[in-house]
Amino acid sequence: MSKIQIEHLYKRYDNAENDTLKDINLEIDDKEFVAIIGPSGCGKSTLLRCFSGLEEVTKGKINVDGKRFDNIPPQKRSIAMVFQDYALYPHMTVYKNMAFNLKISKFSKSEIDSRVKEAAQKLNLTDYLARKPAQLSGGQRQRVALGRAMVRAPEVFLMDEPLSNLDAKLRVSTRQDIIELHKQLGTVTIYVTHDQAEAMAMADKILIMRDGVVQQYGKPEELYDNPRNLFVARFIGSPSMNILKGTLSNKGIFNSGGVNYDLSEFVKKEVLPTDKREIVLGFRPEKVTQVKKSGDNDTAPENSAQKEGFFVLSASKNLAEYMGGHTLVYLKTKDGVNIVTQTPKRIPNDDSHKKLDLYIRNSNIYLFDAKSGLTLQNG
Structure with a gap:
């Protein structure tokens, strides 16, 4: 069970004149898939990094299940993050890449083996566990990155533009993998993308941002049919309004x-x-x-x-x-x-x-x- 509440959150970087994030208020229910979209520089990745602990919150708070979350050290937060560039170790096999964080966390060999093989099966990677990243396609490397996050059994998945390096065909098939994985695991997923069509296809709810400010938050059909303003109306839908x-x-x-x-x-x-x-x-x-x-x-x-x-x-x-x-x-x-x-x-x-x-x-x-x-x- 993971209900997330973000209240009056601000982020300002050192020596910056303006806030990067301005009064963000957001509620995410258990098992929801929420996509964050907006133009480049709108603050969507910064919001994700604040949640992960990679960036400190300037003002405001983040609660998970009613408990303060933003003051917990990053390594102790029950989250897993998938990045745009996969961040796989090139000298390690798929198995060792997926097992790496568990090994550092002192899990037993049997528990590591069980988790890695279970994740590999769900992601159709069983036949590739002995291969190294250079021997894999872009879509397969992204699934390895997903598997590495999955074995940690996190309460929340954070994904920052995970499909942007893939070609159009792979993007479609991999996003289907992500949706299926989300349904299987039953966790909260927060997904940053610049592609509004991707957000519409995948998310239960969409958060649209502009210049660090939330423009609208709701179900895809709500944003499409009842945009709060002209920016949302033109940002959602292709071709544009x-x-x-x-x-x-x-x-x-x-x-x-x-x-x-x-x-x-x-x-x-x-x-x-x-x-x-x-x-x-x-x-x-x-x-x-x-x-x-x-x-x-x-x-x-x-x-x-x-x-x-x-x-x-x-x-x-x-x-x-x-x-x-x-x-x-x-x-x-x-x-x-x-x-x-x-x-x-x-x-x-x-x-x-x-x-x-x-x-x-x-x-x-x-x-x-x-x-x-x-x-x-x-x-």
Whole structure:
């Protein structure tokens, strides 16, 4: 049983002017898999190192099962850490690499042998125990690093970009190994990655960070469907959310690029300004319901006007990429805003610059405050 609570945690490095971590508050329940994501330098690896004891906490505290954890010496914390670079001893066999920490901790030979062989079996490494790291593939070396952590029987697994050195195919297969291992062991796993798709696929919950500050914490579907702000909305999802910048009037008219869109039947009263406010309108590429040639149909809007129940945007097609199961269509609006749509249909990569009308249901439209970035309305 390992319930983790991080309360008002700050980290500032010596001689630094600003905090690297700022007022981090986080709860992780027993057996949860939590991914920490964010752009480079946001503090995600620093947070992991504070938990492991490799970095001292400047202010705040970490509790595990109600007991203070951040004041325990690193070597006495019941954790195991897997790094990006594997950190295997090249002169040792797989067996000796996995057994090394247990040997230092004075475990008996029989206990070491039992733990190593059990971990090797779970990780499909039994046939490789006599080999050295140079004789293994990248995926196999990563499994050895996982096995070395696993034999310690920790309460918490910490993983810092463990798949970043693997090619795309190996990343997919190895992340499946990690998920399966997590389920088998039933421990808490805290996993740092820069890949939001990886986090979405693996984690029970995701922590999104920016400039040392938590932007949002929750289940993947919560972050995707109900982002707290524009940063989260654009960080989660691939391709990224499309955005249009403009002004919203007190009558519900959204003006972007000189074109008026009537959102009066869609915008909530509390969002309407007394005069005008700058906002950002967003929609996800896969939420474009229809793509039509402009003017092909008598229901197609003239001059990108609002059609009942839909937000309709006119843009010129630049490129279509057929991906097998779907097509990505890259467009540009009259005022030069780049738009991406994702459709299950095959769109021929011809007739470049042809004008198209994109239909997005009002329920799939997001509105954000332009200054704060906070979400004003979701559908």
